[in-house]
Amino acid sequence: MLGRTASSLYWMSRYVERAENMARLLEVGYRISLMPGAVEGHRDEWRSTLTSAACAESYAAKYDDIHGARVISFLLFDEENPTSVKSCLKAARNNGRAVRTALTRDVWESLNSTWNELAHIDPDTITSDRLPSFLEWVKQKAMAFRGALLGTMLRTDPYYFSQLGNFIERADNTARILDVKYFILLPRATDVGSDVDAQQWAQVLRSVSAHRAYRWFYKDSRYKPWLVSEFLILQEEMPRSLLFAYNWINLALNDLGQLYGQLYDCHALAAQTQARLKGGKMEQIFQDGLHEFLQDFMEANNALSQSISKTYNFP
Amino acid sequence: MAFNEMFLADGKVRFPYKKVETWLKSLGPSDIERALRECEARFRRQGITFAVYGDNKASERIIPFDIVPRVFAAQEWRRLSSGIEQRVRAMNAFLHDLYHRQEILRAGRIPTDVIIQNDAFVPEMVGVNPTKGIYAHIMGIDIVRVAENDFYVLEDNCRTPSGVSYMLEDREAMMHLFPELFSQHRIAPVENYPSVLHKTLESVAPASSGSEPVIVVLTPGIHNSAFFEHAFLADEMGVELCEGSDLFVSDGWLYMRTTQEPKRVDVVYRRIDDAYLDPLAFRPESNLGVPGIFDVYRAGRVTLVNAPGTGVADDKSIYTYMPEIIEFYTGEKPLLKNVTTWRCSNASDLKYVSEHLAELVVKEVHGSGGYGMLVGPTSTKAQVEEFRVKLLARPSNYIAQPTLALSAVPTFVNSGVAPRHVDLRPFVLSGDQIRVTPGGLTRVALQEGSLVVNSSQGGGTKDTWVLED
Numbered sequence: 015m016l017g018r019t020a021s022s023l024y025w026m027s028r029y030v031e032r033a034e035n036m037a038r039l040l041e042v043g044y045r046i047s048l049m050p051g052a053v054e055g056h057r058d059e060w061r062s063t064l065t066s067a068a069c070a071e072s073y074a075a076k077y078d079d080i081h082g083a084r085v086i087s088f089l090l091f092d093e094e095n096p097t098s099v100k101s102c103l104k105a106a107r108n109n110g111r112a113v114r115t116a117l118t119r120d121v122w123e124s125l126n127s128t129w130n131e132l133a134h135i136d137p138d139t140i141t142s143d144r145l146p147s148f149l150e151w152v153k154q155k156a157m158a159f160r161g162a163l164l165g166t167m168l169r170t171d172p173y174y175f176s177q178l179g180n181f182i183e184r185a186d187n188t189a190r191i192l193d194v195k196y197f198i199l200l201p202r203a204t205d206v207g208s209d210v211d212a213q214q215w216a217q218v219l220r221s222v223s224a225h226r227a228y229r230w231f232y233k234d235s236r237y238k239p240w241l242v243s244e245f246l247i248l249q250e251e252m253p254r255s256l257l258f259a260y261n262w263i264n265l266a267l268n269d270l271g272q273l274y275g276q277l278y279d280c281h282a283l284a285a286q287t288q289a290r291l292k293g294g295k296m297e298q299i300f301q302d303g304l305h306e307f308l309q310d311f312m313e314a315n316n317a318l319s320q321s322i323s324k325t326y327n328f329p
Numbered sequence: 330m331a332f333n334e335m336f337l338a339d340g341k342v343r344f345p346y347k348k349v350e351t352w353l354k355s356l357g358p359s360d361i362e363r364a365l366r367e368c369e370a371r372f373r374r375q376g377i378t379f380a381v382y383g384d385n386k387a388s389e390r391i392i393p394f395d396i397v398p399r400v401f402a403a404q405e406w407r408r409l410s411s412g413i414e415q416r417v418r419a420m421n422a423f424l425h426d427l428y429h430r431q432e433i434l435r436a437g438r439i440p441t442d443v444i445i446q447n448d449a450f451v452p453e454m455v456g457v458n459p460t461k462g463i464y465a466h467i468m469g470i471d472i473v474r475v476a477e478n479d480f481y482v483l484e485d486n487c488r489t490p491s492g493v494s495y496m497l498e499d500r501e502a503m504m505h506l507f508p509e510l511f512s513q514h515r516i517a518p519v520e521n522y523p524s525v526l527h528k529t530l531e532s533v534a535p536a537s538s539g540s541e542p543v544i545v546v547l548t549p550g551i552h553n554s555a556f557f558e559h560a561f562l563a564d565e566m567g568v569e570l571c572e573g574s575d576l577f578v579s580d581g582w583l584y585m586r587t588t589q590e591p592k593r594v595d596v597v598y599r600r601i602d603d604a605y606l607d608p609l610a611f612r613p614e615s616n617l618g619v620p621g622i623f624d625v626y627r628a629g630r631v632t633l634v635n636a637p638g639t640g641v642a643d644d645k646s647i648y649t650y651m652p653e654i655i656e657f658y659t660g661e662k663p664l665l666k667n668v669t670t671w672r673c674s675n676a677s678d679l680k681y682v683s684e685h686l687a688e689l690v691v692k693e694v695h696g697s698g699g700y701g702m703l704v705g706p707t708s709t710k711a712q713v714e715e716f717r718v719k720l721l722a723r724p725s726n727y728i729a730q731p732t733l734a735l736s737a738v739p740t741f742v743n744s745g746v747a748p749r750h751v752d753l754r755p756f757v758l759s760g761d762q763i764r765v766t767p768g769g770l771t772r773v774a775l776q777e778g779s780l781v782v783n784s785s786q787g788g789g790t791k792d793t794w795v796l797e798d
Contacts, residue, residue, distance in 0.1 A: 016575050017586045111376065112551050112572075115564040119375070126376045171588060274589055326588040329574055 017327030019116050020175045022109040024328070026125070027163070027179035029106035033099045034156035035187040035221075037149045039067050040089055042221045044145055046213075047082055060085045066194045066221070069097060086145065091137040099152055103132055106159075116172040120162040128155040171273060175326075177266040182319050185259035186312060188246055191221055193308040196239070215242045222246065222254040243304060244296045256311065260288040263318070280321040287314050332476050332736040333748050334399065345400040345796055348513050353397060353739070353746065361396070361741060364506050368394050371505075377498055377557055393789035394499060395740045396506065399751060399771040406517075406795045409480060410755070410765040412664030413470050415655060417757050420487060420642050422658035424464035427641060428454045438653045447647075448695070449640030451603060453610060457627055457636075460533045461760070464636040467526070467598075468757045469493075469770075472665070474736040481666045481733065482651070483752065485643040487635060489600045492770040493756050494558035497522060497565075499792040500768075515797040517767035522756070523565030529760035530566075530596045533632050538595035544568045545585060547576070547599040549617045559600050573601070578621035583631045596632045597622070603637045645694045645728050646672065668733065674725035682729040683720070686713050689729045690780070691720065704780055706732050735780055738791065740773055750774045752782050753793065767795035 043063035060080050064070040072095055073080075073088055092098045096105075107129040114122055140148050160180070167173040195218045215237035219225040228245055229235050231252070250257045264284050271277045299307045322328075330338075335346040342350045369391065372378075378389040401409070426432050427444060434441045444450055469490030471483040500519050504511055527544070534542035548559035550572050563570035569585060576585050576594065584591035599606065605615040610623035625631045641647065647654075649670045655663040671678040671689075682689060687710075691703040703716040720727055737748035755769035771791040772782035782788040 015588050016569055016571065017588055018572065018575050019569075020588045108551060111556070111560075113570075114376075114560040115570050122376065123374050127374055130373055175588075276589075327586050329586075 015116070015171050018329050019113045020171065020326050021323065021328035022113040023116060023172050023175040024179035024322070026106050026109035026113070027176040028183040029102045029109065030125075030156050030159050031180050031183040032097060032187070033102035033106065034153055035184075036067060036089060036097065036099050036102065037152035037156075038221050038223065039063055039191070040086065041146070041149050042217045043085070044142075044149070045220070046217065062194075063089070066191050067097065068190065069095060083142070086140070086142075087137055090140065090148075100132060103129055103152075103155075113172075118162070118166040120166045121159065124155070124159045124162045128159070169269070171270060174266040174270045174273075177262060178322060181259040181262045181266075182315060182322075184254060185256050185263075185315050188222060188254050188256060188259070189308050189312050189315070191218060192243065192246055193305060193312070196243070196308075197305040211239075212237050215239060218242060218246070224252060224254060227252065240296050240300060243299070247299070248291060248294050248296065250292075257288070257291040260284065260291055264288050267322075278321075278325045280318060280325050283314070283318045283321055287311070287318065331734040331748070331750065332474060332479075334474070334736050334738045334751075335748075336739075345402040345405070349398060349400060349510070352507075352510060352513075364396050365741065367506060368396070368502055371502060372498070375498075377494070392495060392784045393775060394502060395773055395775075395789050395791045396503070397739050397741065397746070398503060398510075398792045398794050399738050399753075400794045400796065401768075403796055403798045406767060408664070409472070410767070412480070413472075413755055413757055413765050414763050415659055415661060415664050416470060416482065416485070416651070417465070417468055417759060417763055419651075419655040419658045420468070420485065421462070421464055421759060423654050424636070424639055424642050425462050426658070428457060428464075428638065433654070433657055436657070438657055439647075439650050443646055443650075444641060447641050447644055449603070449638070449644050451638030451641075453623065453627075454636070454638040458629070459636045460535055460629075460632050463533060463759050465639045465642065466529060466533060466634045466636075466759050468759070469754045470757065472753045472755065473733055474753070475734050476736075479666075481668050483668060483733075484645070485648065485651070486754075487639045487643045488602065489635065490754070490756070491555040491558055491600075492754055493522060493766075494561040495790050496756065496766070496768060496770045496793070497561075499770075499790055503792040514794065517795040517797055519766055519768045522766050523562060525758055525764055525766075526562065526598075527566045527568075529758040529764070530598060530632075530634060532760035533634065534595045535629050535632055537630055542595035543593060544596040544598065545571045545576070545594055547571050547573065547597050547601055547619075549573075549601050549605070553600070555600065562598070571597075573616065573618045576619040576622070578619065578625055581625060581628060581630065583619070583622060583625045594631060596634060598634045603640060606633075606637060645670075645692060646674075649728070668730045671729040673720065673727040673729060678729075679720075679724045682727075683717065686717055686720075688732060690732050691716065691727050691729045693726055694728055695726075700785065702781075704732065707778060707780065732780065735774075735782075738771070738773065740775070740789075740791070742775065742777070747777070749777070750780050750782065751791065768793040 040063065043059055046059040060082055064073050064085060067089060069089060073085065077084055088095055088098065090099045093101055095101060107125045110117060110122055110125045163176055195214055216225055219228050219237065219242060224245065228242065231245065232241055245252050245255065247256045249255050250261055252258055267281050267284050271281055335343060335350060337343055372391040372394065378391050423433065433439055434444060465487035467490065469486040469492060471486065472480055473483050474480050496519055530544050531542055544566065545568055546559055546563040548556060548570055550556065560570055571585055576583060583594045585594050601617050604612045605617045607618050607620060607623040608615045609620045626633050649672060651667050652663050655661065671682050673679045673682055682691065687705045689705045693701045705713060735750040735752060738751050739746045740749040751771050751773045753769050753771050756766045758764045771793040772788045773791055774780060774782045775787060775789050
């Protein structure tokens with residue numbers, strides 16, 4: 015398989031995952047914006063959404079003030095913003111188009127129809143009342159793509175590279191949301207345990223579609239920071255947790271190693287991170303600092319991505 | 330009055346179309362609407378698109394597909410395909426001669442200048458010996474019909490002819506939509522084209538390759554207008570689709586960059602023009618090609634398909650000499666006719682063309698895709714005069730031909746079924762033998778009265794049938 019093909023498959027999946035995560039973030043932002051001033055400290059929800067999406071700087075470079083409709087259009091449709099939903103779906107489709115020969119018809123058609131439908135949507139028609147159904151559409155398209163991938167791709171190298179892209183992106187996204195919400199948006203110490211605090215954690219969970227799962231899993235309706243963190247970092251049952259992502263990453267890398275008959279640095283790196291998560295204890299992580307832990311993790315995740323690119327000759 | 334391929338002048342249905350005509354009458358408006366809608370959705374979904382240059386708004390379009398097939402009887406096709414075969418044989422001999430002894434120039438049958446001064450002539454190819462002596466492995470010959478037994482070759486395409494994916498997808502669409510038609514007819518299959526192409530490419534692999542030569546398709550990338558076809562063919566043949574940056578030359582061999590060890594490549598079906606193939610040999614600013622690939626080719630360690638320099642044989646200025654070329658190399662009279670052509674570089678020709686501009690079709694010598702041409706009879710006075718200025722400014726840039734009454738085939742248009750003008754591009758593969766695919770791409774001018782069938786100018790396509798005896 016060509017190195018460029020591997021790279022395109024990897025990025026195709028990363029971009030679809032990124033588009034889906036963006037939709038989830040916006041869902042949370044939208045929810046909160048419906049409660050104007052209801053809860054102290056949430057007037058800045060759009061700023062918080064921009065920060066979580068890692069788009070605060072690029073937005074500020076383009077606009078002076080933060081305005082709901084503008085943030086939404088920046089994060090959904092602005093093609094100058096490389097992480098907008100539209101940019102992501104376009105990049106995903108272009109990557110898929112370049113390697114059509116490595117995709118099943120179902121995978122390609124799911125990407126292609128998503129792009130064709132999106133191209134026909136006039137951004138001006140996605141007004142606040144139509145936003146939820148549009149975000150739902152984005153998520154469903156991403157899930158249909160993944161379904162086609164899981165259901166139709168041969169378990170050989172194209173599949174493994176797609177999986178790597180998917181889960182490296184997911185791990186990065188979950189870690190970033192947790193970090194931003196915890197470190198940057200954490201209420202003052204006096205707020206801990208207050209309604210504001212609980213709201214923040216509810217948002218974190220919602221942005222990874224896990225607020226119900228949390229309650230079910232912990233049999234507890236109150237959101238506790240260490241439990242939420244544990245859920246999103248260490249619980250391998252939780253499909254958007256860091257450990258869950260790393261279990262899949264290691265699986266894909268090992269299958270790849272078996273197929274090619276050779277293990278490389280990237281295998282060791284991925285195994286290291288997985289081991290760290292597997293043996294992790296929340297008390298220890300909080301003691302050493304959650305922010306530091308997440309920063310380390312994102313760095314290691316990024317290093318893994320680069321190591322994979324280098325090992326498998328991505329252009 | 331143009332020749333109608335379905336109906337004779339007295340209204341009788343021509344033999345090959347008998348069952349099609351019955352079927353057509355049985356279709357209700359809702360059947361048709363559903364079929365057309367399904368087709369459009371199908372092509373869109375699969376991304377069977379082409380890009381129109383200079384049109385930002387809709388950079389990817391689908392080519393309109395018409396559901397009324399175009400039908401040839403077995404006997405009609407036999408005659409056509411032997412003419413095509415003869416032409417292809419002559420062309421490969423011509424190319425070999427041009428890059429070796431140049432007998433045809435010595436014999437004075439073609440002026441030396443026409444070849445040597447031609448941009449498509451690649452001096453670097455002189456003395457190079459492609460495997461089996463074949464230059465144009467893949468050709469598309471554009472043919473028009475003006476009467477029952479009267480076919481003309483309009484143009485030869487021996488660089489990188491495109492359209493074969495539409496031939497295959499049109500057939501797929503028809504079989505999907507109207508399976509009953511296929512059980513009523515015995516239609517020669519086209520779907521083995523990719524495997525025949527693969528066989529052809531294998532048969533011209535260099536001697537250095539193993540028993541299973543490594544073949545790749547080389548594309549300029551996803552922004553090329555024919556990218557869909559490049560991906561389609563690579564996929565159908567089960568070979569890698571490469572961009573220039575995926576290939577590299579090392580120690581005199583060509584390799585591709587894979588996720589593991591570099592892999593040696595034996596045959597490159599390239600869909601990149603000569604000029605961009607190798608920045609070291611041709612245009613230095615090209616980043617689409619592969620530095621050093623031409624040296625590997627010259628050393629006989631890789632086969633390029635088609636060979637560099639084949640463009641000289643399909644140039645419109647060479648076209649006028651095709652009858653001589655065919656006679657010179659085959660010793661036979663041409664089976665297919667050439668259209669009378671005036672070369673505007675010639676003063677007396679230019680005079681004639683200028684005086685009859687409103688009756689003629691005038692094309693750029695090096696143009697393609699229907700861009701920059703004048704169709705006199707369907708143009709306004711102002712358009713003709715505007716064109717005259719361009720023509721007189723650079724006469725040698727143009728050739729002119731009489732406006733042919735292209736045959737017409739019934740076609741679905743807004744007002745119902747009406748005859749529309751068509752041409753035909755059959756595809757020919759030359760390797761261990763010459764194979765003409767039974768059928769080809771029929772392009773149809775959807776505008777009433779229009780003679781321009783190019784997809785970039787709003788043309789559509791039809792499935793093309795060759796009936797078996």
